[in-house]
Amino acid sequence: MRVACVDNGSNAIRFVVADFTSPTDYSIVYSLREPVRMGHGVFIHGRLNASCMDRALEAYQRFKGEMDRLGVSHYRVVATSAIRESSNGQEFVDLVLKKTGIQIEVITGSEESRLALTAIKSRIPLGTRPWIIVDLGGGSVEVSLVDDSGILWSESHTMGSVRLLEDLSETSQDPGRFRRVLSEYISTLRVPSVIGQKKPAGFVATGGNIEAIAKIAGLEPNQDGVTVLSVRQLEATIDSLSRRSYRERVEELGLREDRADVILPAAMVYERLASLAGVAKLYVPNVGIKEGVLIDLVDDLSGHRKHEAELEAGIENACLRFGRRYFFDEAHGKQVTNLSRSLFDQLSEIHGLPEEKRRILTSAAMVHDVGSYISRKKHHRHTYYLVKNSEFSGLSPQDIDLVATVARFHRKSDPTPDHDAMNQLDPEDQEVVVKLAPLLRIADALDREHKQLVRSVKVNLRKDAVVFEVDADGEFLLEKAHFKKRGELFTQTFGPKVKIQLRRL
Structure with missing residues (x-):
């Protein structure tokens, strides 16, 4: 069964086409990441800017062309915090529908958590003990307590990597000062007592930034596709990132330009939540919302x-x-x-x-x-x-x-x-x-x-x-x-x- 999905995030728009041979076994036929930072300006001014909307529309026109070329008839398109919070988000949704016929579904933070959990369960057997899941995007971070039966508790915080970067943009030119101010800002992040009532079975971190952090730390996924990152390794990576300028992160660490500026805020959010949870390591399944959308769609169709x-x-x-x-x-x-x-x-x-x-x-x-x-x-x-x-x-x-x-x-x-x-x-x-x-x-x-x-x-x-x-x-x-x-x-x-x-x- 061939299906496709689009994950319209705050830092990029991701398009994936996959062939499924079973409910959770699939191969990627085609993928494309469009570096359109739709969260730019939204978290400060509350509106999608015209330039981002134009570039995003061009991306959707390419997606439509690829779906037609590859014979995709079943797909789902989801959009997260940037479009969800923008005052003209519906205007963009209507524009894409009119120009391409693609219907964008603006989802809640809770739905983001459900889709992330769907993807995670395809890689990690959760069992009956509770796990903590942290899904960090450009505009928000979803923190959930889950087990194999589903989500036990979930909360969305407006502390995504792009949002943090824009909120603290005045300090971003000085890496040392930026880290200090960022640390103070993130220290306000709390998780309810439900997290601390029982030691979790594990801490799962999803998102493009944590996958990039694991690679910087020199780690490779195991046979199940999961990378295990210790908190000490995360802290060492934060030190390494904070000593480097934006340009040095691109040239020395090989990061994409639209990743190099947001990766430090993301790393520090993960470190803060891991500290609050009292865990020593993070499980990085290398799947997230887009994989969850694909698996959920196939489950529905099947x-x-x-x-x-x-x-x-x-x-x-x-x-x-x-x-x-x-x-x-x-x-x-x-x-x-x-x-x-x-x-x-x-x-x-x-x-x-x-x-x-x-x-x-x-x-x-x-x-x-x-x-x-x-x-x-x-x-x-x-x-x-x-x-x-x-x-x-x-x-x-x-x-x-x-x-x-x-x-x-x-x-x-x-x-x-x-x-x-x-x-x-x-x-x-x-x-x-x-x-x-x-x-x-x-x-x-x-x-x-x-x-x-x-x-x-x-x-x-x-x-x-x-x-x-x-x-x-x-x-x-x-x-x-x-x-x-x-x-x-x-x-x-x-x-x-x-x-x-x-x-x-």
Whole structure:
């Protein structure tokens, strides 16, 4: 299977075409690295400059030509912090689509972590003990705690190599002073106590800079493609880099010009995080986001249903971790999630939404009450704010907006087009919210007492009504009363009246 990917980073744009013979075995057919520093200016002025956009567009036109020449029909293009943070990033995305037909997907830091983990697992068996993963790019550094089951915790810091270089540009001409100021700047980097609760099984570092550092240290990958770099070797490389000027790094160390200026900030970020983690060595797998994109794409193409199920499970775990951060009622969140999933599947004939929208509903179901952390009063509004301003592994920024909005309408106001939360969405996404909010309200009503009385729900579609046959414990009086009130939006949206019947087994 031949696939391609583009990793549109802050320091360069990478294009890869690969032939896969199995889900993780592949050979590179063609690769191209375009040294377009799209982060230049973004982290200071907040906009992509015109020159970078022109050069990047030319790169995408070359990518399109190569995909046509090589017969590539399946590909994925992702963009990270530079485009994500720029005020005119969408303008660039639209321009590339118009000129080349290539759709750029702007991903979150959490999605970067997921893709990096996908690539790492193809090289390093993680097992059940937690590992630390540090993925450093030009605009941000993603720090994650993971094991073989997935991401246990993740956080994105705005401390990428290009960003650091631009923030401290006034001192960059004096190597010694630059290192001192950089050291002070990086010392503010912290990782939450979750990292120090248990000694990690290992520390994995990804990114082009750490691969270059390992080569400067004279190291070669082992038979699995992994390079092991000790912290002492990293520190020695930092000393060597800091004694050299930019030009000396290019001429004496053989670094590319767009690597020579950012490698010292990158090395010091890795050293700082390794020190905080208390590790003696770093594992460099020599793969990263672009390889993760390829492997993830092939996994989806090879078995879409299985891939979707795994993705949905990962998203559910991310939402669960989010809820725990705000001390939510976990049992209630899980119950409403399970009921929502069941209702979505059984009512597909009525709502007509594609299967991938189920993850929007189940995510909203899991987190719908987290706003109670701020105040029980108007907690649906607080939930909306918290979710909308957070990241979830596996969810795009557009998905997160949908999850926040569906959760917002689990109670009180109806999702009308003129509502403040709704008018920020395009018409297609508004329709998704309109169809999912009634399902969430019914699922929430069926656990009104937060006692998980419902064991299962069977939906019967009749001519005059939709009947929800509920297998539940107890009298179920409060749930029945709440169901009647919460079911009004269902009738208003879809037409049929709703009825509830108790089934006794």
